[in-house]
Amino acid sequence: MRDSLLRIVSLVRKEVLALVRDPRSRVILFVPPLLQSMLFGYAATFDLNHAPYAIYDEDRSAASGDLVARLEGSGVFERVATIQRSSDIARLIDDRDALLVVHIGPDFARKLSAGQKTDIQVIADGRNSNTAGTAVAYVSAIVDGFNADWRAAHGMVDPPVTANVRAWYNGNLETSWNMIPGLIGTITMLQVLMLTALSVAREREDGTFDQLLVTPIRPAEIMLGKALPSTAIGLIQATIILLVAQLWFRIPFAGSLLTLYGGLIPFVIANVGIGLFISSLVANMQQAMLFSFVILMPFILLSGLATPVANMPDVFQWLTLIDPLRYALDITRRVYLEGATLGQLVGDLWPMILISAVTLPIAAWMFRNRLS
Amino acid sequence: MSEPADTAPVDAAPDRVAGRMRRVRALIVKESRQIMRDPSSIALGIVMPVILILLFGYALSLDVRNAPIALVIEQPSAMATEIATGFRLSPYFEARTVTSMAEAETLMRAHEIDGIVHVRSDFARNVASGDASVQVLLHGTDANTARIIENYALGTIGLAAQRLSDEGNPVAGNGPVKIRSRIWYNESGNSQYFLVPGLIVLIMTLTGAFLTALVMAREWERGTLEAIFVTPVRANEILLGKIVPYFGLGMIGFALCVFAAEVLFRVPLRGSFAVLTGVSMLYMLVSVGFGLFISSVAKSQFVASQIALIASFLPAMLLSGFLFDIRSMPVALQIFTQILPARYFVTLLQTIFLAGDIWSVILPNTAVLALMAFVLFAATLRATRKKLA
Amino acid sequence: MDVARPAIEGSDIVKRFNRAGGELVTALDGVSLTVNHGGLAALVGPDGAGKTTLIRLMAGLLTPDEGSLSVLGIDIARDPQAVQDRIGYMPQKFGLYEDLSVQENLDLYADLHGVTAEERRKVYPQLMDMTALGPFAKRLAGRLSGGMKQKLGLACTLVRAPDLLLLDEPTVGVDPLSRRELWEIILHLVREQGLTVLVSTSYLDEAERCERAIVMHDGTVLAKGPPRSITEIAAGRAFLATPPEGQPARLLQARLLNDPGVTDAVPQGGRVRLVKASADGDGPDGVDVTAVEPRFEDGFMALLHEAADPGQTASLSLGRKERRRDGETVVEVSDLVRQFGPFTAVDHVSFAVKTGEIFGLLGPNGAGKTTTFRMLCGLLPASGGTLRVAGVDLRKARASARQRVGYVAQKFSLYGQLSVTQNLEFFAGAYGLSGRRRKERIAWAMEQFELAPLAKLPSGQLPGGYKQRLAMAAALLHEPEILFLDEPTSGADPLARREFWQRITALAEEGVTIIVTTHFMEEAEYCDRVIILDAGQVLARGTPAEIRGHAPDNEEREPTMEDAFIAIVEEARREHGRPGERSAA
Structure with a gap:
């Protein structure tokens, strides 16, 4: 022994x-x-930081400006181009210059002011579909914020049900x-x-x-x-x-x-x-x-x-x-x-x-x- | 110096070319035999790609399906039932109903469920007053999964709310702005579409850099080069004798991957096969060149393999954009990825497979790879001398 | 060809290396030499003399730091490729591709040298015949025995007739039969094709056959000229001494080596050959000597003694009280069989070794010596028969039974990164030595093997002779009763071999049983009894004198152990056909 x-x-x-x-x-x-x-x-990391995106704002109104400001202020996206023609969208995505193109149509502010629903188009580069999905989700969260504030400012009714999401163990989901x-x-x-x-x-x-x-x-x-x-x-x-x-x-x-x-x-x-x-x-x-x-x-x-x-x-x-x-x-x-x-x-x-x-x-x- | 006269005709140009060809061919034949006889080379060059294909194609997925969640509905109501049904029918969730929050939290702590959807007892009352909320608790440890679940949960709840409003209840949707999103090249968001082509990078890096560095270092270590050096063979012929077989082995891996991608996993190939093959051959050259370069610097198997792992394989897996998007990385790291050949190859692969022959992407990336191949071979040739120690 | 210029011409060559510690070592210190076209030149000298470095410089594998060297009239530093196109070079460790077959290795070199198919048809049968590798053409090189590998290496070097052939210790680890065959090949090439050959060797009888000998020591050239001129140094100083009746020659030899009036002594044919310090000096006291003709080895040893500090004579004592106890059998092997697939490596071998005996296992490469050894040491299970080492089968016995044996492998196999002290400490622990006992034994080893000055050096960086000493020291720390030595002197220079055998002789005197394999047939003279193995079978057994009796009569000189060995093996092979052909079938 x-x-x-x-x-x-x-x-x-x-x-x-x-x-x-x-x-x-x-x-x-x-x-x-x-x-x-x-x-x-x-x-x-699957989180996005400084993701390159391009904006195609045909409306150029105060409302669309507010939405764009929210995208920029999120810290998630970084604008690499401002598009003038819809034909530029494909080039930016194809060449991988932008992960995402946010397209706001010409009647965005008009519809909003009229109390109508409207939409924005988000085009993502799906060559890495996981990143694309995450990016779209981020935009979606930003738009939700925009909506809530718009509804509050214009006396619209909130949806009957909201989700109150909280993550355990990793509050910011990093x-x-x-x-x-x-x-x-x-x-x-x-x-x-x-x-x-x-x-x-x-x-x-x-x-x-x-x-x-x-x-x-x-x-x-x-x-x-x-x-x-x-x-x-x-x-x-x-x-x-x-x-x-x-x-x-x-x-x-x-x-x-x-x-x-x-x-x-x-x-x-x-x-x-x-x-x-x-x-x-x-x-x-x-x-x-x-x-x-x-x-x-x-x-x-x-x-x-x-x-x-x-x-x-x-x-x-x-x-x-x-x-x-x-x-x-x-x-x-x-x-x-x-x-x-x-x-x-x-x-x-x-x-x-x-x-x-x-x-x-x-x-x-x-x-x-x-x-x- | 007096050149011996009788050797002059032997050195005539056509003979010189023939001699060079014969020597290179002999070295290639030798190397191929060694590959075929060593079970570990075959394991890495052929078995490994097959395992990786199966894993990437069938096992690995970032797409959430049937995430286990618990539904806690403290008081049934039409709205609550609508939400619960939404979760039960969703392909993304495997919902089970539990009776109390305490029970659900126990399940969550044991990580038997990924989330809890909690409808409080005052829910129906609040719906009437237009200020109801559903609590969604997520298990945040796996943040990526949690975020995907979060989005699905929001969508499910939103849909339920919309169905109610469509049925005439006097409430607005969660507008006014909605998103119409389109994910180009991969509408269904199938992660196999980028994982399987990305595999080509891994496999080519493994056979190219890792295996080549190892076998060349082995020659130095075992002293097999000493006698070879004192023959008419030139240093560049010795290198060529290594490049060709491992290039071939890498291309077999490539063929396996493309076959699997197209036949087993039905990944679209929107660009042309010729371009795909061309850029892959180029990357294989870079990879083999890197392996040879490593072994010309580190002449021991152990050190060479460690360098190959750290400097080629790990970056190819982590920093190439194959799994993790480069655009999500800190700027310093993004700049660093510029010197990685794998980064350019991943861009090329993802583009050629999913987007098509987009020359504005293919040409610059190919040019960078070609430059890298050139630099690596020039450096290796400089570093490889027919000298000992 | 430019015959006017010598084949090799070097002047004031200096070559230095950086050792791992950053220390600068001068391997060659102002070497000048000339080798003319045609004929054989030998490069001899102890380990570390710089022979390999010099040959590598000639092959263009290293560049001299100072001085000039031209080979075949070409400045090697300026255009190594031009030289490499025309010479043949066989490195000390020929790096055969072990996973390629004999034929494939040969083909590779033929292709690299640009040998045409027509030439191959002519050369291959010759090479296969000369090297006797024909039956093994399809065998993987990794599965050849050591001697066969050397022959294949030579064959690869000779696929085309070079203008100059450089051979670096081509016969290390090669048995006498293969050695003789290798030399026949070389001599044939010199005679028939007028080849110029430079060969480095530690076999001094080989140097004697060359036209020129260059003796190197410590990075310098001590002497050059015809071998005869070196032999002359010992003129009038060589004698034979007869030991007292019933005593092994090695005891007398050990005594003579300690005599200041004696430069060198080796057992030879039951007697002791000695070289006196000077021709007119008094003979050793109390020994009858007869004058003999000096040979190259005598001159070489005398030369080295003049050049170098002769150093202390090696002795060894375990410090035990007990003396040899004759008659008790400690190792017994009967009907031992070992098969590898269809191949029988050891075929019904039986022998017994008594306490305090030095027992030699001799045989050509691939005879089954190492396999027998590995079975004795418990490293390999036997396919049949029984083994008893100190009363037990080491493979089946309790691990503690291994406490009684020591083992020195063929290749240096201690931990290269660890220092001398750390290696000894490890093996002390492995053998369960602790506390004061451990300290004592390590101090003993340091003293007996003179390792103290190098105690801190990583053992991998020790000079060859010291590695061998350290390996012995590690195997003797626990005072084993039985010591197994597998080709302990392979690749060692004559000085180191003398020193080694002195130690072995001293050990046997203290009752340690020693079982040893060797390729140097003259070393069989140190043994009490030997067996000769070939193709796994015992061909002959007995005392060295009995074995010598098998040698054919020779008019010119007394038959040597080597003559006897070759005669025995060749006769057996004539009767049974070549052993290899059976196994290859």
Whole structure:
């Protein structure tokens, strides 16, 4: 028992030293998580800011001017052109100069003053239909505001029913609040899985793995010796991203750190398990790298990071059950934004523990019994 | 220096061209055999595209359908029933009725539902006085889904209100200004239409930059180049021997994607196939060039693959406008995307697939890609010397 | 061709490298040399002398920092391609494409060199015949044995007749049979086609066959001229000494090496060959010596001793009280079989090793030596038969049984990023050493292997000889009873090999059982008993003297271990057909 502990400590120390002594490894530990969380944090958003739009105001009345002012004042849209002819609309959209063209007809103010209904035309570039839909929704909200004020100013009756919408956990419905906590799991997985898979593949390529196998070290000890440092690295990287989310992006943290790490630890271990499992199958570093990548892509895509799991067909939803990231995303988002407690997360915790319980022993067994 | 006379005829121009062709062909044959024999190259070059096609085509969707919501109707009334029916019949919602707000909130906390539509007990009374409101609570964690649900909910409530007013109730609509919106190129707002063509970018970047960087770095690392260098082969021939096979592999991925897009997912191809193929070939060149450039700088597999991931794959996924619109990004980031080849290719793909052969888009973007290809190859050629260390 | 100018002409060449730490290392320090057209020139010298750097400069793969170098009359710095179009170059580690077959590798180089189909029809059969690779044409290069890979590398280099052939240690890791075959190929080319060849080697008998030898040391040229001129240095200083009855020659050799009056000593044919420090000096005390003709190796060793600080002689002590306990069997192998698919790598091998013995496994490349080793160490399951190492089968026994063995792999396999100290600390922990014991053992290793000055250097950056020492130190930290050494001296220079065997001799004296594979047949002289394997079968077994008895009679000189080895393997192959052809079928 004492010897076993001593051997594991030696293995862990060796792993840590190898990482710390190699300047390249040091860089790879800290720079990518930092870089990726910043990049993702800014880029991965479905919210619109400064969306280019063009106005085609045939009316040029006070009322239409008011509406245009509201569009400009929203901060969402930024005018890139003022159109004079309807034939210009197509060019602006086709050339991607404008995401949106708002067309106000010549009798806009006249109809309004007459108490009649009128409409404005909104043309959106649907090459990215998600962005287009969001843009139209923003315009729609602005027009709603215009309507309410117009009705109040002109003594018109409000609609019998209005909707009073309130969002829990993310009052302004900012996608970055959803995306950035999601990155804690995603980037950690990307790094941990690949580094773990590579570490054993490198030892095989260098011949040091054989050297390990002729010492009294047991496969389970090798497994622990690899898993413990990798887990620590994973948690450090997760912490870096967590700090970026809180200190840089200033996304309020609703839950408890203890709960968050309580969820992250089994997640990182599950990744280590998958990484070691891959490494027990491959022959060299190139294969380790490519195979872990081929596994990572579907895991990330199916996790619900960019598109919700609920939108997927059943078959794919079943597939997500073996994806540790799916559970990790649920945990990080719920702890981060909703303040969920460990008790509420049991459903996410046990599948990850199960994944570790399957992959780690198989990997340890394969260390010695792999067909050569 | 005295050139040996007897070697002069061997160096005659036609022979030189023939020699060059033979050497390049030999290197291509060698590389293709290696690709075919290495399961991991096939996994990345062929299996991965198929997986991605299936995922992007069938699994990933930003379109909300059947969002689970709870209806809490504290006192039934004609209006309340009208609203509830609206939600029940909507294809966007999977509405269930619960009896109390407390129960609904429990469901929401467990994230079993994405939203609550709450009709208070004083609703009917307020409708009569023209000042009724329906409370809509959204689960905001997934902000994008929440916003889509919000719009659908507003629409559903608005329709219900309109039906009542059409039936002669003395109320105005929520006008006076209404929006007639048209989403060009993708009227139905089908997210597959942009996800599946966008895949081409991902796959070409993977085989081009990632795989090429890796295999070239492997040659440096394993010392296979040392003996090759001391032969009549030129540095540019060695590069060409890498470019052609991985270009071919990338184009196979391209063919798979186009086939899937057109046959499986029925994405319209409004531009011409020839233009699509042409710009894709150009991007593949840029991508392979980038991979070779990376490996000429970082001669280790590990470092090369990390650089390739961070500098080519992640930007292609995140900053190219394939998934997230560049126009939504902070200005600094938008400026940064200008140096990313993937950005220009995504613009081209989305345009050619959904909008058509719009030359005012195709020409400038193609020109930028061509320039990038030229710069990358020039830099790689400069950096690749037949020297060790 | 411009015959007037020498094939290679270099003057005052200086080449420096940046080591990882930013330290500037001078690999070549003012080297001048000339190699004329036609014939063989050898480049010899210990590890780190700058041989590989010099050859790479000639091949245009590096550019000299100072001085000039012209190859085939072309300034290599100015127009490397013109040289590369005309020379053949075989690097030390020939980078074959392991996932291509033998034929495909050959075709690639033929295409790159522009060999026409007609020429191929002529050259291929010759190459295949010379290298005996014919039956393996379809086999993937990655699945060839080390020697076969070297031969394929040479074949790839020789697909067309170059104007100049540069060979960098072409016979490292190659067994005597293949080595002889490789040399036959080279000599044939020199004789028949008038090829100019420059070969670097650490086999001094190979240098003896060349017309010219260039001895390098520490980035400079120590001597150049016909090998005879270097042999002359030891004139009148070479002797043979006979050990006392019943004692292995290695003990006498170890004693002689410690004698200040002796420059060099190696076991040879049951006796010890020695080179005295000076011709007129007194002989070593109490030893009867007979004068013999000096050979190249004697002159080379004498030359190196003059040039370099001879250093301390290597000794080794585990510091144990117990002495050898003869007679007890510690390793027992019977009917051991290992199959890889249809291919039988180890075919009913049996042998037993007693405590304190040095036991050698000899055999050509691909004979099954490494496979046997891996099974003994528990790295590979056996397909049949039984294994007992210290009473257990290491593959099935409890992990703690491995406490009793040490293993040094063929390739340096310690953690390259970790420093010397950190590597030792790790293996100490792996073997369960802790506290004071751990400190003591690490201090022991540092002292015994003289590693202290380099303790902080990452082990990957150690000079070759020190890597070997560190690997040994790591394998001995836990004082194993049995030490497995897989080709420990492959690629090592003569100095390092002497040092290594001195340590092994000392270990065996302390009762450590040593099982070793080697390609250097003269090293079999250090063993108590050897077996010779080929195609997975034991062809001969016995003491070195018994093995030598198999050698054919030779009028000119005493038969060597190598003669015997070649005779045994060739006879077996004549009887059974070539082993490879069976396995390739």
